[in-house]
Amino acid sequence: MLDTFLSQTASWMWGPWLVALLFGTHLFLTWRTGLIQRHLGTALRLSVAKEPGAPGDISQFGALMTALAATIGTGNIYGVAGAVILGGPGAVFWMWLTGVFGIATKYSEALLAVKYRVTNSRGEMSGGPMFVLERGLNARWAGSLFAAFTALAAFGIGNMAQSNAIVEMVVVKKAVLGLTQADTSIRLWLGLAMAGLTAAVILGGIQSIARFCGFLVPFMAFFYVAGCLVILLSTWDQLPGTLALIITSAFTGKAAVGGFIGAGIAEAMRYGIARGLFSNESGLGSAPIAAAAARTSDPVRQALVSGTGTFWDTVVVCAMTGLVIVGSGDWTTADLNKAKLCDLAFNHIGPFGDIILVGGLLTFVFSTILGWGYYGEKAVEYLFGIRSVFPYRLLWIVAVFIGAIWKSDAVWNFCDIMNALMALPNLAALLLLSGVIASETRRYFSKSP
Numbered sequence: 001m002l003d004t005f006l007s008q009t010a011s012w013m014w015g016p017w018l019v020a021l022l023f024g025t026h027l028f029l030t031w032r033t034g035l036i037q038r039h040l041g042t043a044l045r046l047s048v049a050k051e052p053g054a055p056g057d058i059s060q061f062g063a064l065m066t067a068l069a070a071t072i073g074t075g076n077i078y079g080v081a082g083a084v085i086l087g088g089p090g091a092v093f094w095m096w097l098t099g100v101f102g103i104a105t106k107y108s109e110a111l112l113a114v115k116y117r118v119t120n121s122r123g124e125m126s127g128g129p130m131f132v133l134e135r136g137l138n139a140r141w142a143g144s145l146f147a148a149f150t151a152l153a154a155f156g157i158g159n160m161a162q163s164n165a166i167v168e169m170v171v172v173k174k175a176v177l178g179l180t181q182a183d184t185s186i187r188l189w190l191g192l193a194m195a196g197l198t199a200a201v202i203l204g205g206i207q208s209i210a211r212f213c214g215f216l217v218p219f220m221a222f223f224y225v226a227g228c229l230v231i232l233l234s235t236w237d238q239l240p241g242t243l244a245l246i247i248t249s250a251f252t253g254k255a256a257v258g259g260f261i262g263a264g265i266a267e268a269m270r271y272g273i274a275r276g277l278f279s280n281e282s283g284l285g286s287a288p289i290a291a292a293a294a295r296t297s298d299p300v301r302q303a304l305v306s307g308t309g310t311f312w313d314t315v316v317v318c319a320m321t322g323l324v325i326v327g328s329g330d331w332t333t334a335d336l337n338k339a340k341l342c343d344l345a346f347n348h349i350g351p352f353g354d355i356i357l358v359g360g361l362l363t364f365v366f367s368t369i370l371g372w373g374y375y376g377e378k379a380v381e382y383l384f385g386i387r388s389v390f391p392y393r394l395l396w397i398v399a400v401f402i403g404a405i406w407k408s409d410a411v412w413n414f415c416d417i418m419n420a421l422m423a424l425p426n427l428a429a430l431l432l433l434s435g436v437i438a439s440e441t442r443r444y445f446s447k448s449p
Contacts, residue, residue, distance in 0.1 A: 130147045
């Protein structure tokens with residue numbers, strides 16, 4: 001009964017109305033920022049630049065890596081597969097488009113987060129939509145709601161659901177990984193190992209998280225993208241046809257073929273945009289929490305850096321997955337789920353495909369636990385004060401272990417609802433403060449050489 005209610009509510013929350021609101025905000029902010037995407041080259045350069053002496057806890061690169069750690073996850077692999085199953089090859093184009101326009105929303109979120117951030121009693125930076133709502137719109141009640149939704153979503157989709165996904169993947173692939181232990185034993189020991197590694201990272205706070213993510217995120221992204229390129233290059237003669245199929249299907253739909261039941265333009269748009277939005281989190285309000293900790297003297301500077309997160313997540317990583325899946329032709333097979341489609345698509349080059357898929361999922365999922373750990377920590381700090389942070393970290397570590405040994409689909413549905421509820425006050429702040437975003441953007445570029 002509860003599972004059915006949560007499933008139906010989550011489906012409604014992430015229905016066409018929210019997809020339209022999010023994508024519409026992307027388009028509106030692209031206009032208000034004067035097409036901020038045209039400054040992508042500058043943003044990429046700033047992401048590896050340093051600003052000594054600027055206020056903040058971690059480097060701009062560290063803030064970006066922490067946000068990417070939380071953003072790049074199962075949605076970049078299984079989410080893309082699900083979009084193709086439901087919307088056909090054209091869904092990949094619309095997913096990619098959400099990344100292009102979502103850069104403006106991620107930029108705007110970060111700009112406001114840095115502008116309205118505060119220094120807590122330990123001298124650390126705290127920011128994000130809760131402070132934007134409180135200080136920018138004088139609506140602390142809305143900030144408290146956002147923080148509550150974030151804290152609840154974090155323990156599910158950012159913690160237990162992720163540790164469970166790691167364990168499920170290892171159990172399914174244990175023969176490939178050379179494991180002979182019983183499934184229960186694998187869950188237990190892997191749960192303890194993940195909890196221990198999580199403790200080693202998050203107990204050190206944002207500096208420790210940023211250092212670890214600064215190493216892990218570039219490595220995992222390079223490993224996965226390079227692996228996808230190897231697969232695509234092994235069938236390079238099919239690549240032009242794959243690209244043509246994705247683009248034409250986006251505007252004409254795709255008729256039934258093989259076991260694929262067919263999808264029109266509306267389905268391609270709906271599922272491509274929805275999965276793209278869910279993957280890059282532009283508009284949800286999560287990534288600005290990490291952006292607020294960046295060492296920067298100007299909110300626009302960090303905003304440009306943060307905008308590259310959506311570029312890497314969707315325009316690059318999701319696009320690579322989409323090309324591999326569509327190019328494989330396996331999406332035409334009947335009765336496939338997301339996991340099976342990914343298995344088939346990546347196995348076209350033998351065991352190396354398994355290594356790419358398993359390695360990508362393991363690192364993507366664990367990095368999400370670390371990034372969302374910081375988001376939840378800041379949400380709890382906003383609600384209950386700085387003394388709540390250490391107990392929260394201990395509870396977070398325990399939850400990683402629980403997630404490894406216990407599975408519930410209700411957790412995913414509940415957190416889908418919390419994610420949607422996070423987006424609503426955040427989008428309201430973005431739209432109501434769009435004048436501030438536009439003004440700050442003009443100020444920065446008017447004085448830039």
